[in-house]
């Protein structure tokens with residue numbers, strides 16, 4: 531293949547070829563993947579893009595239609611970019627770049643102000659304007675050190691179920707949680723139905739303990755499996771995929787259930803926020819060991835004013851932001867952000883002197899309130915032209931709890 535890279539949109543008829551083209555880049559074989567792990571059944575083929583070489587698909591990308599909960603509580607429609615792949619035989623010829631350019635154009639035409647993704651490598655996506663906006667941690671707590679400082683009061687009840695029987699209740703509780711947690715992505719019904727994702731969305735077996743309030747309404751769940759590695763000297767570990775409950779007290783009840791489980795030496799909590807309050811419940815504040823900490827959701831603003839007015843802020847203030855977007859130069863510009871009692875107005879301006887100069891990827895990092903402007907100034911990413919502008923931006927943008935995304939896509 532030579533000349534300009536030709537990108538074309540997919541249809542449903544491309545589904546099998548798309549999957550067969552995308553999976554080798556990740557080292558996965560479709561025919562050998564158990565049904566419970568076949569996440570590709572929820573792909574939206576009317577949103578896919580591919581490159582062909584001699585009639586064969588050699589590069590792919592797709593997008594899911596999600597809602598993202600932003601600071602202030604609105605749920606904003608976003609593109610969940612996925613399946614970015616180039617066959618190993620066709621790398622470093624600009625196919626990825628061509629796909630991502632076309633995708634950004636398509637998403638803007640659809641009117642999506644924000645795109646998000648989970649990055650396989652941290653070095654790929656900044657060039658396309660994405661910045662890391664949430665962090666996911668994994669904590670291990672030895673059950674012998676897992677006592678709480680104070681008991682958690684509860685007038686509800688717990689019921690043990692599994693992924694198959696509890697799916698409808700999990701979807702309901704998850705939706706209630708996602709509506710109140712900034713950084714959360716909605717989980718469309720077709721993802722649960724197709725088992726598209728990682729546990730507990732995939733249909734692999736999981737124990738699911740459901741919490742019900744005093745009236746019997748479900749208001750929390752924990753999904754987990756127990757790994758037995760006594761032969762390897764590591765004992766039994768209860769591995770929690772997610773503890774989901776809109777109320778923190780109910781999350782604590784579910785965490786207590788996991789820590790009290792019989793015949794378990796340690797509990798591993800996956801997808802935990804950096805500031806998860808579980809740490810403060812524990813009598814031994816060193817008991818929760820962070821065994822992994824990684825960037826999770828990456829954010830790319832496709833329409834700066836629309837994205838900035840979609841979220842809420844804290845207090846009042848005025849900033850002029852000069853945003854550089856090398857990947858989409860026509861999106862570069864200077865914008866005023868006027869916030870009054872948390873409510874924003876944002877406009878593109880031609881002649882204002884900027885308070886902060888930053889790359890669109892860095893604005894993406896700050897969008898959900900989990901990354902501070904001050905940190906980015908100190909790290910050499912953001913230029914502060916007006917003294918105190920980064921501190922003002924932090925007061926406006928930063929949220930009192932860290933954003934959290936539990937989705938895998």
Ligand SMILES: CC(=O)SCCNC(=O)CCNC(=O)[C@H](O)C(C)(C)COP(=O)(O)OP(=O)(O)OC[C@H]1O[C@@H](n2cnc3c(N)ncnc32)[C@H](O)[C@@H]1OP(=O)(O)O
Nearest residue numbers: 555612613614615616621622623624625626627647650653
């Ligand atoms: C949301 C998701 O789907 S995450 C999954 C991403 N996909 C994967 O990890 C699968 C394995 N990797 C791949 O399929 C490919 O290597 C891709 C998609 C990452 C890159 O595809 P390519 O077509 O080779 O990229 P392309 O030729 O457009 O490169 C553009 C630039 O990015 C750089 N680049 C490409 N891949 C990487 C990488 N993994 N790390 C750092 N830089 C990279 C190139 O060097 C090039 O830089 P330059 O413009 O300075 O010369």
